[in-house]
Amino acid sequence: MAFHEIRFPDSISRGAKGGPERRTRIVELASGDEERNASWANSRRRYDVSYGVRRADDLAAVVAFFEARNGRLHAFRFKDWSDYKSCLPSAAPSSTDQIVGTGNGSATAFQLVKTYTSGAQSWARAIIKPVAGTVTVSLNGVAQGSGWSVNSTTGIVAFTVPPTTGAVIRAGFEFDVPVRFDTDELPVTLDIERTGSIPSIPLIEVRR
Structure with missing residues (x-):
């Protein structure tokens, strides 16, 4: 198929x-x-x-x-x-909406995810069909205007340089x-x- x-x-x-x-x-x-x-x-x-x-x-x-x-x-x-958004329905997507990974100094590819949380429980949903042109990315809360790309058919974010160990990678997006x-x-x-x-x-x- x-x-x-x-x-x-x-x-x-x-x-x-x-x-x-x-x-x-x-x-x-x-x-x-x-x-x-x-x-x-x-x-x-x-x-x-x-x-x-x-x-x-x-x-x-x-x-x-x-x-x-x-x-x-x-x-x-x-x-x-x-x-259909990484944030609440009433808000606009932001580069700090969802944690999609943590750098280890060597990994360059990270899957977009959306986490649903209620109380102490949560569930992470892989986002494989982001809408082109809507994805923004941040490292440790700082928006990244370059140095990365996203595959809109798989939802994989790829960095040209591996994020440093412990760097928190977040993203905002719309998705199908x-x-x-x-x-x-x-x-x-x-x-x-x-x-x-x-x-x-x-x-x-x-x-x-």
């Missing part, structure tokens, strides 16, 4: 429904107690973009996008409007979610005015 570096139409994704999914196995014992085990180490996101189809032109755009991806065959970028269609058919319904609708257009996150 190839990955197409193209984003699903923003005007339609804005109205999508969905979010993270986790897989947990729960066994209820005879005593009524439970044993719980996480089947997945990381979450996976699901969406239904049918809620964003409001006009006949939207419908045509979805059908064209679906056909160009050969249904479920090829993955693509998707903007999750509820979670790598997804694919989770159906091989689009049941289009045309009404009298021929505006049309599609009951469900499921997308699922692609994990490498």
Whole structure:
């Protein structure tokens, strides 16, 4: 399966429904107690973009996008409007938003990550599809205008000179979610005015 570096139409994704999914196995014992085990180490996101189809032109755009991806065959970028920045939704990304690594004097490549924290618990999400032109980087809190580059197809930040041992590397960015269609058919319904609708257009996150 190839990955197409193209984003699903923003005007339609804005109205999508969905979010993270986790897989947990729960066994209820005879005593009524439970044993719980996480089947997945990381979450996976699901969406239904049918809620964003409001006009006949939207419908045509979805059908064209679906056909160009050969249904479920090829993955693509998707903007999750509820979670697409390294910072809070009300803020603008800053070069000090997220810790992506610590220098050891030899490593030059660091994966962009976004950490979700609640209380004493946290989970780090690898960001592999940053939006080109939105990434900023800092070392020990000082923004770096040069000396590094980012691969917008993998989310790897590469320094020309290895950060010194103990240097804290932070980054700010916007990002997309790598997804694919989770159906091989689009049941289009045309009404009298021929505006049309599609009951469900499921997308699922692609994990490498």
